Amino acid sequence: MSLAAIKNIECGDCPIRHRAVCSRCDTDELQELDAIKYYRTYEAGQPITWSGDRMDFVGSVVTGIATLTQTMEDGRTQMVGLLLPSDFVGRPGRDNAAYNVVATSTVVMCCFRRKPFEELMSRTPHIAHRLLEMTLDELDAAREWMLVLGRKTAREKIASLLSILARRDASLQASKADGAIVFDLPLTREAMADYLGLTLETVSRQMSALKRDGVIQLEGKRRVTVPEMERLIAEAGDDSDGACLS
């Protein structure tokens, strides 16, 4: 897939438009953005940024999935974000990456050189506004997730994650026959465990339990069918209506 194709299929002239950062930019501003942007592809498993390293770009995911993780010295790791197409990476004004960002599938990033981006942002109020909205959404998602990490049981944690992934796929692909939702897990059991603050064995056991109880069906390891979304949401502990993660 050529970058031109990506541009046309995924992004229009400005990939960041995924979440409309520059949907209100005028032609001049778009040209400025184009002048400082470039595409980069990362293979599955490859790091995009490493915590502490210098980071001279910001950008957004065009295709693929990446994870945001924090680690302790002894190796314990906690995922703190799941980056899907259109999600923003990097922090304007910050020189060094604060997290490990790793591609879990082949990822195409649309990057902007950081300094010129910051400068453009300071001249272009609606970019800052949009970035503020996106950041507030991420903050809500992070806080929602704190409830999952701090107070839910293993089964509820799994159901919460599946519920979020199912909801996302349902809205994206509308791949539902009657009321059932089918989607592919974008994460290994270990990555799920890192997200949920569990061990991979516990994740596996709870997946088996949900399958045994008919809440989900599994074809192979990755393809999940949710016959009744309501049932899954109930298993998740039914906190409000489940904010999206990001």
Next chain:
Amino acid sequence: MSLAAIKNIECGDCPIRHRAVCSRCDTDELQELDAIKYYRTYEAGQPITWSGDRMDFVGSVVTGIATLTQTMEDGRTQMVGLLLPSDFVGRPGRDNAAYNVVATSTVVMCCFRRKPFEELMSRTPHIAHRLLEMTLDELDAAREWMLVLGRKTAREKIASLLSILARRDASLQASKADGAIVFDLPLTREAMADYLGLTLETVSRQMSALKRDGVIQLEGKRRVTVPEMERLIAEAGDDSDGACLS
């Protein structure tokens, strides 16, 4: 304490200046802010906002401490933020509160009516910029906390919380003789438990254990002395250098 006193002592002409949201505002803009702001006092235990309720202001804490919590239907609650003086409350563009915000001590808030504030913000780029920075800081704090909730042991959780509180007090009050830091816990054992994803009994037990092991000293229930900050940080699991919470 009169509001005039608060203005002079705590805020200058614009209380939000605590975190310099409008430090770059010109005189006209400050006057506009003054025109839409008001002070309000909440007693300990009193709710400031309730999740789902309409919220027609944003604002910042001037004095006192408030907590941000999420709850499940069965009553399980998770604290997702601790609001200290200068912290911002509310989300521009959102009609209904997403969290329960409760005063844990007497709290004075400086509020701005939401609609005019949003309108002012859209005309005043540096307010949006500052708000973006503050939100990014909160997001970092939330993600740091996800590691605590997901991967740390009870003892490490307590040490992490104490370490953050001690660090904050150390920078605020410089109340250290030689290397020791002394501060008052602003939270009950139950509130600590809600923050850490533990029960209050476990919090109590771990506090006792840290005391027994000489990591901390306690006078009464609330006053804590940390003889060696390094030791406490080591107990916390020593992830990087401990980001601030907010």
Next chain:
DNA sequence: TAGTAGCTTTGACGCAAATCAAATTGGGTG
């Protein structure tokens, strides 16, 4: 001064999830 109520501590016990260990599956490769 005694009484009460909220917060805190401590103890005994049980359970959910971690740990340790092995077996099974399945996709990719020579």
Next chain:
DNA sequence: CACCCAATTTGATTTGCGTCAAAGCTACTA
């Protein structure tokens, strides 16, 4: 096709934290 390796599942055992229960502090009130 047979092999290999990584991912996953399943089982046995341990353990950290939750649950239930009771008692101790401290501050406030009558």
